[in-house]
Amino acid sequence: MERLTTLYIDKESHKFSAAHYTIFSASERERLHGHNYSVSARIVAPMGDNGFSADYNVYKGRIKQLCDELDEYMLLAGESLHQHIAEDGDYYRVRFAGDDMLFLRKDTLILPIRNATVEEFAHYLLGKLRTLSAGEDLREVEVCVASGPGQRGGALWTAD
Numbered sequence: 001m002e003r004l005t006t007l008y009i010d011k012e013s014h015k016f017s018a019a020h021y022t023i024f025s026a027s028e029r030e031r032l033h034g035h036n037y038s039v040s041a042r043i044v045a046p047m048g049d050n051g052f053s054a055d056y057n058v059y060k061g062r063i064k065q066l067c068d069e070l071d072e073y074m075l076l077a078g079e080s081l082h083q084h085i086a087e088d089g090d091y092y093r094v095r096f097a098g099d100d101m102l103f104l105r106k107d108t109l110i111l112p113i114r115n116a117t118v119e120e121f122a123h124y125l126l127g128k129l130r131t132l133s134a135g136e137d138l139r140e141v142e143v144c145v146a147s148g149p150g151q152r153g154g155a156l157w158t159a160d
């Protein structure tokens with residue numbers, strides 16, 4: 001029977017600081033604020049004959065790269081049903097519930113997510129990590145994003 005193993009990657013250095021607001025409904029959102037988000041991962045892979053599965057250093061490097069890509073940005077949910085984002089010179093103009101908010105484009109990332117929540121960040125990062133790991137024999141990958149101690153959301157991929 002094939003033996004599987006689980007790698008847990010939970011490094012203190014896997015973090016990004018970002019500004020966001022959560023949207024609760026068409027008319028309700030949080031005020032703009034920031035978090036020091038931390039990212040962890042769980043990877044299930046086949047165990048090799050020599051007691052080694054997948055090199056966790058490889059995944060550490062990828063997760064760090066993904067965190068660095070989000071660090072010190074304003075993160076906007078590009079697929080929210082409740083806000084409209086338009087380019088306006090050096091700014092993004094975001095219309096939500098009758099309010100217009102302007103964010104410097106160079107400080108802002110529009111992500112393909114429906115809300116700027118930990119669960120959507122986790123889903124986004126899981127997709128990016130899977131792309132970076134294409135062709136590798138992994139059976140399950142879970143990415144968790146925490147907005148602070150004791151509160152996190154995860155996204156899970158399982159091989160068919």
Ligand SMILES: Nc1nc2c(c(=O)[nH]1)N=C([C@H](O)[C@H](O)COP(=O)(O)OP(=O)(O)OP(=O)(O)O)CN2
Binds near residue numbers: 022117118119
């Ligand atoms: N399902 C989710 N719910 C909430 C999310 C989320 O990402 N997914 N995010 C938030 C807030 O953005 C964020 O947590 C701020 O909440 P708040 O409790 O006000 O402040 P802290 O994170 O600092 O937590 P403390 O317990 O107050 O330290 C809300 N919901």
